[in-house]
Amino acid sequence: MGSLLRRSFYSSAYGIARCQKNNLIIRRLQQTHAALSSINETHEPPRNNNVVPIFRNAIKFGDKTALRDLQGYYTYRGLFLSSRQFAGELSNILKEGQQERIAFLMPNDARYVIVQWACWMSGQIAVPLSVTSPPPVLEYYLKDSGSKVVITTTEFAPLLEPIASKCNCRLIVLDNALRLLAMKPLPRLANNRDTDIEYFDESTETPLKDEFYNDSDAMFVYTSGTTGTPKAVVLTHKNLQSQMNALISAWKWTDKDIVLHTLPLNHIHGIVNVLMCPLYIGARCVMLPKFETSSVWAQILAVNLQNPERVNVFMAVPTIYMMLIQEYGMTETGMVLSNPLEGQRIPGTVGTPLPDVQVRITGPSSTPEVLVQGSSSGNKVVGKKAKIPLSGDLQVKGESLFREYFNKPEATAKEFTSDKWFKTGDTAMYDGSVYSILGRSSVDIIKTGGYKVSALQVETVILGHPDIIDCAVVGLPDITWGQKVAAVAVTREGSEILLHQLREFAKKSLPDYAAPTVLKIVDKIPKNNLGKVNKPNLLAAVFPNNKI
Numbered sequence: 001m002g003s004l005l006r007r008s009f010y011s012s013a014y015g016i017a018r019c020q021k022n023n024l025i026i027r028r029l030q031q032t033h034a035a036l037s038s039i040n041e042t043h044e045p046p047r048n049n050n051v052v053p054i055f056r057n058a059i060k061f062g063d064k065t066a067l068r069d070l071q072g073y074y075t076y077r078g079l080f081l082s083s084r085q086f087a088g089e090l091s092n093i094l095k096e097g098q099q100e101r102i103a104f105l106m107p108n109d110a111r112y113v114i115v116q117w118a119c120w121m122s123g124q125i126a127v128p129l130s131v132t133s134p135p136p137v138l139e140y141y142l143k144d145s146g147s148k149v150v151i152t153t154t155e156f157a158p159l160l161e162p163i164a165s166k167c168n169c170r171l172i173v174l175d176n177a178l179r180l181l182a183m184k185p186l187p188r189l190a191n192n193r194d195t196d197i198e199y200f201d202e203s204t205e206t207p208l209k210d211e212f213y214n215d216s217d218a219m220f221v222y223t224s225g226t227t228g229t230p231k232a233v234v235l236t237h238k239n240l241q242s243q244m245n246a247l248i249s250a251w252k253w254t255d256k257d258i259v260l261h262t263l264p265l266n267h268i269h270g271i272v273n274v275l276m277c278p279l280y281i282g283a284r285c286v287m288l289p290k291f292e293t294s295s296v297w298a299q300i301l302a303v304n305l306q307n308p309e310r311v312n313v314f315m316a317v318p319t320i321y322m323m324l325i326q327e328y329g330m331t332e333t334g335m336v337l338s339n340p341l342e343g344q345r346i347p348g349t350v351g352t353p354l355p356d357v358q359v360r361i362t363g364p365s366s367t368p369e370v371l372v373q374g375s376s377s378g379n380k381v382v383g384k385k386a387k388i389p390l391s392g393d394l395q396v397k398g399e400s401l402f403r404e405y406f407n408k409p410e411a412t413a414k415e416f417t418s419d420k421w422f423k424t425g426d427t428a429m430y431d432g433s434v435y436s437i438l439g440r441s442s443v444d445i446i447k448t449g450g451y452k453v454s455a456l457q458v459e460t461v462i463l464g465h466p467d468i469i470d471c472a473v474v475g476l477p478d479i480t481w482g483q484k485v486a487a488v489a490v491t492r493e494g495s496e497i498l499l500h501q502l503r504e505f506a507k508k509s510l511p512d513y514a515a516p517t518v519l520k521i522v523d524k525i526p527k528n529n530l531g532k533v534n535k536p537n538l539l540a541a542v543f544p545n546n547k548i
Contacts, residue, residue: 051213051237054244054280055080055117059204061255061282065184068309069109069287076282078182079110083117084206086178090122091207093170094148101220103127103147103169105138105156108289112265113279114178115151120218120237121206127220127232130266131156135163137230142167145220145232145406213237220406221268221331224532232406233331242399243272243334244280246354250376251341255282259313262288268331278313286311328437332415332422333357334400337435348460349434352379357398359435360421361428364392372430379430391438391452394428395421427454443535446475448483453514455485455535461509462487462502462516467495470525472533476518476546486518488542490525497521 058066061076068074094100102124106112112128119126127145129138142150142163151172152160164171218240220232247253259278263270278285328350329335336359339351353359355376362368363383371383371390381388401422404412415423427438427445438454439445446453455473462471470490475483491497499519506515520542527533539546 050210051241052210053120053213053237054240054276055083055121055206056210057280057282058117063184064255064282065284066279067110067113067285067287070289071109071179071183073184074110074113074182075184076279078184079113079117080204082114082178082182083121085181086114086118086174087121087207090118090124090149093172094122094124099123099125099217100149101125101127101145101147102149102151103129103142103145104151105129105131105160106151106153106174106265107131107155108261108263108265108287110182110287111153111174111179112287113275114182115174120213121208123208123212123216125217125220128266128271130264132264133266135159139163139167140230141222142169144230217403219271221266221271223331224267224528225534231408231411234403234406236403239334239400239402240272240276242356244277246356246400247273247277247335248281249355250338251277253277253281253283257281257283257313258286258309258311259283260286260288260311262290268329268334272334328435330424332402333396333398333424336396336400339434346434348457349431349436351434352376357396357400359397359428360395361390361392361430362395368393374430374435379433381430389429389431391427391429393441394424394426394435394437396424397421427452443474446473446483446485448475448478448485449481449513451511451513453485458485458487458506458510458514458516461506462489464509465497465502465505467491467497472525472535472538473516474535474539474543476539476543484518485514485516486520486543487516488520488522488525488538490523491521 058076058080063075063077065073066076066079090102102119104112104115104119104126106115106128116126116128127141127147129141129150133141138160141147147167147169149170149172150160150164151174153174157171157173160171163169214237216237217234218237219235221235222230222232224230257278259274261270261274263274265271265275275285277283328337335354336357337350337352338354339345339349345351353375358373358375360373361371363371369383371386371392372379372381374380381390383390395417397420405415415425417423425441427441429436429438437456438452439456444455446455453475455475458473459471462468462473468489469492472488474486474488476486478484487502489497489502497519499516502519503515503517522542525533525538526541
């Protein structure tokens with residue numbers, strides 16, 4: 001992980017520093033580079049059929065710092081004890097011996113971990129919600145999941161009170177005592193009601209034995225809803241452990257890593273990749289409440305921080321930065337494909353399958369032919385008439401796959417083949433060594449004049465124009481060509497770009513048929529909290545007389 005940052009952060013940020021002639025930044029980067037050079041020890045996760053819940057791993061890391069947020073530092077032992085305390089309270093509220101859904105709306109700090117672990121210690125199913133969701137969406141999540149309890153903090157209680165009441169859902173407002181119990185060093189302030197908590201024995205016993213987690217549900221994570229009503233993806237504890245094992249092995253996580261976390265914690269990337277992986281392996285997580293450029297650079301460059309505090313891992317989404325490791329995954333699957341930590345990383349591709357994950361590309365037909373099948377051990381072209389490069393529908397198989405869509409058996413069955421492969425709904429390309437994602441088959445593949453155009457590839461090219469800061473590409477119906485390529489773009493303030501100028505720019509990298517023939521300039525392109533564009537909605541808003 002350290003070597004990745006030496007190649008990526010050091011070179012890019014050093015260039016910025018030189019341009020700004022900022023000696024402090026250069027010195028900090030050089031010190032960080034030297035410190036990261038010593039990080040090379042990888043801890044392989046346990047490989048067996050038994051699930052070891054993440055909070056159980058915390059026991060062996062004891063008083064080591066697990067997490068830092070804006071309020072302070074938290075040890076693994078402290079998080080374990082706080083979570084166990086709260087788990088007992090949840091068990092007293094809920095029916096014994098029955099798994100219930102527990103929704104929670106928490107900020108990006110230690111309280112999220114405490115609530116998540118408490119849900120699992122007490123045998124419940126965690127349903128994380130987004131702090132950016134509007135009230136109608138939160139109401140939908142509570143009703144659809146059938147959550148009996150919703151947990152939040154004082155800052156979000158006014159928002160949730162009327163919604164919880166309407167959904168007949170018990171609202172629990174977390175006080176500050178559990179946070180203080182987990183902090184390092186443990187505050188014991190006299191006459192402070194925040195510390196009025198029973199300090200129980202520090203045994204490692206939890207209400208449930210580890211065997212319970214081998215086949216039980218762990219979490220509902222809602223899809224983004226860009227292609228329809230959000231669905232609750234049911235993930236088991238085994239699914240989560242498989243995802244963590246694959247990422248820890250492929251990305252060589254170590255217990256010396258310090259990861260910076262700025263992502264939403266209602267999405268699989270923020271939950272598993274950037275929070276659970278480091279805590280599972282004994283690393284440290286630095287949590288910021290949201291992404292702010294100055295705060296992120298301050299952490300990366302260790303401004304006003306001592307050497308041991310320096311972040312050496314940062315993962316985000318494309319809307320925050322150009323990915324350090326380009327990768328592919330979705331809520332239903334976790335991470336599936338990734339460029340290697342060491343070795344060649346080809347821009348625009350998503351690499352090869354992670355450990356214990358299988359992928360295949362099938363051709364478009366009622367009885368689709370398998371064109372290529374791959375795993376971390378290698379890839380094999382199996383189609384009789386397949387020629388490299390080849391493209392088709394991407395399908396996935398493995399222990400990391402979700403169990404089902406909650407209360408939607410027909411939707412679940414529709415997304416799996418008869419031989420249990422999950423149909424991602426994405427079109428992928430294989431060039432003989434690595435995979436690329438061309439986009440959602442339903443909205444990102446534009447069929448024009450007999451050609452298939454990837455909207456994502458066109459967007460990547462357009463974003464390279466110096467006067468364009470955001471764009472989305474869609475297909476418009478066309479009587480002659482079937483569809484025509486249309487670009488919706490946001491330009492820099494004071495800049496102006498015409499269609500013929502954009503086409504000439506695009507044709508430097510794209511064939512003529514892929515260059516946009518329609519251009520619409522807008523002030524802003526609406527996105528959800530994960531940075532995704534709902535293209536059917538965008539098309540209806542910008543081109544009201546057309547439909548995908």
